[in-house]
Amino acid sequence: MLQRRxxxxxxxxxxxxxxxxxxxxxxxxxxDNLEGYNRTGNWVYDADGPGFPTGDGNWFTFxxxxxxxxxxxxxxxxxxxxTITCTGENTDLASAPAxxxxxxxEFDLVSFRRINTLDPALPWDLPGLSGDVRVYSNASxxxxxxxxxxxxxxxxxxxxxxxxxxxxxxRALSPLLSPWEGDIGTGAFQTGYGFGWIDVANxxxxxxxxxxxxxxxxxxxxxxxxSVVYPNYGWFDFTMDIRPGTLSQTTANELVNVGSLxxxxxxPSQDASMDILGGTPxxxxxxxxxFYLNLIRQNPGTPAPLYPLVDHxxxxxxxxxxxxxNLTFEYNGKAxxxxxxxxxxxxxxxxxxxxxFNQAGNTITAIDVSDVGEFTLASLVDETLPVVLTNFMxxxxxxxxxxxxxxxxxxxxxxxxxxxxxxxxxxxTASCITVPSIPAENQSDGANYSFTSEALxxxxxxxxxxxxxxxxxxxxxxxxxxxxxxxxxxxxGLPVRDLLGDARPNPFATSTAIAVEVKAGDSGLLEIFNIRxxxxxxxxxxxxxxxxxxxxxxxxxxxxxxxVYFYRLSATGYQAQKxxxxxx
Numbered sequence: 001m002l003q004r005r006x007x008x009x010x011x012x013x014x015x016x017x018x019x020x021x022x023x024x025x026x027x028x029x030x031x032d033n034l035e036g037y038n039r040t041g042n043w044v045y046d047a048d049g050p051g052f053p054t055g056d057g058n059w060f061t062f063x064x065x066x067x068x069x070x071x072x073x074x075x076x077x078x079x080x081x082x083t084i085t086c087t088g089e090n091t092d093l094a095s096a097p098a099x100x101x102x103x104x105x106e107f108d109l110v111s112f113r114r115i116n117t118l119d120p121a122l123p124w125d126l127p128g129l130s131g132d133v134r135v136y137s138n139a140s141x142x143x144x145x146x147x148x149x150x151x152x153x154x155x156x157x158x159x160x161x162x163x164x165x166x167x168x169x170x171r172a173l174s175p176l177l178s179p180w181e182g183d184i185g186t187g188a189f190q191t192g193y194g195f196g197w198i199d200v201a202n203x204x205x206x207x208x209x210x211x212x213x214x215x216x217x218x219x220x221x222x223x224x225x226x227s228v229v230y231p232n233y234g235w236f237d238f239t240m241d242i243r244p245g246t247l248s249q250t251t252a253n254e255l256v257n258v259g260s261l262x263x264x265x266x267x268p269s270q271d272a273s274m275d276i277l278g279g280t281p282x283x284x285x286x287x288x289x290x291f292y293l294n295l296i297r298q299n300p301g302t303p304a305p306l307y308p309l310v311d312h313x314x315x316x317x318x319x320x321x322x323x324x325x326n327l328t329f330e331y332n333g334k335a336x337x338x339x340x341x342x343x344x345x346x347x348x349x350x351x352x353x354x355x356x357f358n359q360a361g362n363t364i365t366a367i368d369v370s371d372v373g374e375f376t377l378a379s380l381v382d383e384t385l386p387v388v389l390t391n392f393m394x395x396x397x398x399x400x401x402x403x404x405x406x407x408x409x410x411x412x413x414x415x416x417x418x419x420x421x422x423x424x425x426x427x428x429t430a431s432c433i434t435v436p437s438i439p440a441e442n443q444s445d446g447a448n449y450s451f452t453s454e455a456l457x458x459x460x461x462x463x464x465x466x467x468x469x470x471x472x473x474x475x476x477x478x479x480x481x482x483x484x485x486x487x488x489x490x491x492x493g494l495p496v497r498d499l500l501g502d503a504r505p506n507p508f509a510t511s512t513a514i515a516v517e518v519k520a521g522d523s524g525l526l527e528i529f530n531i532r533x534x535x536x537x538x539x540x541x542x543x544x545x546x547x548x549x550x551x552x553x554x555x556x557x558x559x560x561x562x563x564v565y566f567y568r569l570s571a572t573g574y575q576a577q578k579x580x581x582x583x584x
Contacts, residue, residue, distance in 0.1 A: 025221070025241035026210055027143065028088035029102050035079030037233035040284040041072035042112035042319055044132065045164065050181040059184055060125055071284050073234070076136055076158075077106035081235065093206060094145055104141025107158060110253040110290040111135035111317025112282065113372050117163040117186060120348045128183035131163040135292055135317055137253055140199075143207075143242075150204040153218055156196035157251055163188040194220030194240075195249050210244070217245025248297035256289045270295040271330040272314060275365075279323030288319035302342065303351055305529050305566040305577055306378040309339060313376035316369070328365040331377055338380040338579070341366045345373045353531065380566070380579045391501050391515070392478055393545075394464055396485045402433075402453040404481070406466055407446060407502065414440035418467040419451055425463050425480050437469070459485050498524060500569035500576040503550075507581035511551045516569050518543050524571035528580070531564050541569070552582050 045059040047068040062069070078084070086100040094100055114124040117131035124130055137157040142149045164185025171180050198216040200208045211218065225238035254265045258281055266273045270293050282288035294315040302308040309331055316327065329341070341354040341364055354375075356367040366375065391407035404419055416437035422430030433453050441447040456462070465479035479497060501515030518524040524541040526548055536554040550567075553559050562584055568577035 024090055025088070025243045026090050027086060027100065027102075027242040028097075029240050029242070030085045030087050030237075031240055032083045032085075032237045033079065033081040033235040034076065034238070035082060035233055035235055036073040036076045037079070038074040039071050039232055040287075041074040041109045041134075042132075042282040042288055042321075043284070044070045044072055045130075045184060046070065047177075049170075049184070052177065052180045060130075069284070072109060072112060072132070072134060074109050074283070074288075075106055078103060079233075079235070087239075091207075091210060093150075093210075099146050101144045101147075102141060103144075104153075104156065105139050107136035107139045107156070108253075108290070109134060109288070109319060110137045111292040111372070112288070112319050113317060115161070115346075117161060117188070120346055128166065128186060130185045131161060134160045134162065136160070137251055137292065139196075145207075149202075150207040151210075152199040152202040153196045154199045155251055156194065156218075156220070157249075158192055158194045158220070158222075160190055160192035162190050190225075192222065194222060195245060195247070196220070214244035214246065215248065217248055219243050219245040219247075250295045250297075251292065253290050253292040256291060258289055265291065267293050270314060273328045275326040275328070277324040277326070279318075279320040279325075282319045282321040290317075290319045291323075291325075292317035300342070300351070300374075300376040302376065302378045304533050305568065306340065306342070306353075306380065309377040309379050313374050315374050317372050322370070324368065324370050326365050326367050327369050327375065328363050329375070329377060330363050339364050340378050340380065342376045342378050343373055345371070347374070351376070351378075391499055392466055392481060392497060393517075394481050394483055396456075396483055397452075400455040400457060400485060402456070402462065402464065402483060403450070404453070404464055404466075405448070405450045406478075407448045408443075411440055411442045411447065413471045414442050415469045415471050416440055417449065418469065419453075420465040420467065421453065422463050422465075422480075423460065425482070427465055427477065427480070430463065430465060440468075456485055461485075498522065498569065498571040498574035498576075500567070500578060503567065503578070503580050507583045508552070509582075509584050511549055512580065514548045514550060514567060515545070516541055516548060517545045518569075518571055520544075522572050524569055524574075527568045527570070529566045529568065530560070531566075536560055536565070541571075552584075 043062060046061060046063050047070065048057065048061070048063060049059045050057045084102050086097040086102065089097050089100055111134065113133045115131055115133055116122045116124045116126060116129045118129045122129070135157060139156040140152070140154045141156060142153065143151040166183040166185065166187035167180060169187045171178050196218045198208055198211045198218060200216055208216065221241040221243065223239045223241065225236050227234055227236045250269050252267050252269055256263065256265065256276060262275065262277045264273060264275050272293060274291060276291070295312055296315060297312040299311060300308060300313040314329070339359055341357050342351040343354045344351050354366045358365045358367060364377065391405065394402055394404040397403055402421065416439050418432050418437050419434045420427065420430035421433045434451060438449060438451065462483045462485060463480035464483060465477050468476050481497065497517070498519050499517040503512045503514045505512055514526065516526060518541050520543050522543055526539045526541050527535055528537040528550065529535050537550060538555065539548060560582065562582050565580045565582060566577050567580050568575065
């Protein structure tokens with residue numbers, strides 16, 4: 001029965017859409033009789049449904065009769081009947097398409113995932129909407145010119161989305177299937193895309209230069225595929241456009257020996273590693289044991305109130321039916337900070353904070369990962385800045401000495417601090433009063449500093465600037481802070497800088513006090529957000545230094561739930577936020 005179903009599936013067309021139309025295709029090839037074979041990959045469904053009594057009437061129940069199981073193809077390659085013919089080229093390096101030829105090696109199934117093909121945010125097993133996404137990888141290939149290889153591609157992958165057949169398609173397969181009732185999927189054509197990298201070292205420099213502007217990335221557009229599918233293999237015909245890539249994707253996969261688990265697998269090109277604890281292999285023979293990791297250099301769109309740590313995200317895939325692992329990411333851009341792992345099931349889903357993680361040095365590990373999806377890294381503070389200043393205050397004591405205090409929420413690759421004092425608000429007229437400089441503590445959770453100057457004897461207005469110096473020599477100035485010196489009197493002026501101070505106590509149970517400063521002539525807004533980015537409280541802030549007490553209630557007076565919150569001060573040209581925890 002499955003044999004007849006597989007054969008008649010030849011009438012279904014496979015259309016793989018291009019990933020990008022931004023760059024012109026450099027080469028076009030007609031591929032005839034590309035062979036998909038070894039249909040022992042991941043189990044897809046059973047030939048069983050309502051009105052078709054081969055089991056329990058559910059096509060997603062793995063029945064006891066092996067003849068009704070349908071599996072994915074495990075491999076794709078150039079078979080004995082495969083021909084690949086160049087039909088178009090847009091270069092100055094060949095005079096006619098007939099001068100070019102292409103060949104490539106075998107693709108392996110390295111990731112299999114069920115999805116709802118109409119709306120991936122919905123459950124995958126809804127009748128009429130089911131399908132899967134398959135990643136075939138590990139291939140390489142080359143283009144030859146007049147018989148000489150000139151362009152080599154490595155790490156080639158195809159990502160194929162397969163909607164399952166509908167009722168009419170199943171019934172059309174055989175008279176024996178005429179009682180079939182219900183749609184497994186939409187019956188729509190497959191879609192997908194391909195990508196890889198030019199192997200510059202093994203390519204002719206003139207030909208490799210065609211992809212230099214794209215940093216040697218390659219995109220493969222597969223168009224108009226038709227197929228003839230038999231019980232154990234299938235032949236596919238399509239047109240393939242090859243063009244410079246626009247999206248950087250660096251993939252790796254590992255075939256795991258289940259008998260050696262638990263085991264650690266390193267993915268150095270992806271700055272990641274896996275501690276694989278255990279799992280149930282997929283496939284007809286229980287030998288589908290790939291783990292797949294793709295580093296995609298695309299803005300992950302980190303949600304507020306979090307800050308992105310990286311300009312990319314990781315896609316995790318597998319051919320295991322079930323698995324459990326710990327996934328570790330390495331971040332070398334900054335010193336260790338208050339990091340978080342974010343997860344989403346796919347581009348259609350929002351990022352959420354992974355609930356269980358460990359941070360050690362410049363690595364962070366997501367604990368107990370048991371599903372495929374996408375991961376990225378974020379921080380609770382803006383780590384794009386070498387220092388996040390939370391407090392900068394000062395006054396004269398009764399001895400005429402300027403006492404300056406400042407605090408930071410985080411410090412990264414900092415060298416030292418300097419203070420400058422002047423009698424006007426022009427920085428160039430001020431003199432450095434910290435000789436030697438004050439060393440930075442470089443604490444990921446910030447530090448507190450204090451400095452007392454020499455005594456001044458002339459009453460009047462003074463101005464203080466704080467200079468932060470990074471290890472790379474770059475500097476940033478804060479201020480000026482205006483101080484008034486009256487003989488024997490401590491008279492601090494209105495703030496000349498907006499600052500968000502610490503909440504104390506933190507964590508808190510009943511109420512906490514948040515110190516804020518809004519510079520003279522300005523106004524601000526203090527807001528508090530929950531972990532989902534929803535604002536629960538806000539209050540307008542007038543000029544001056546003040547302390548705002550928050551009793552853990554939202555703007556409607558309702559007590560909020562325990563957990564992590566973020567408080568933010570916004571003023572003209574200024575915004576800062578910090579973390580707060582409520583524990584009742």
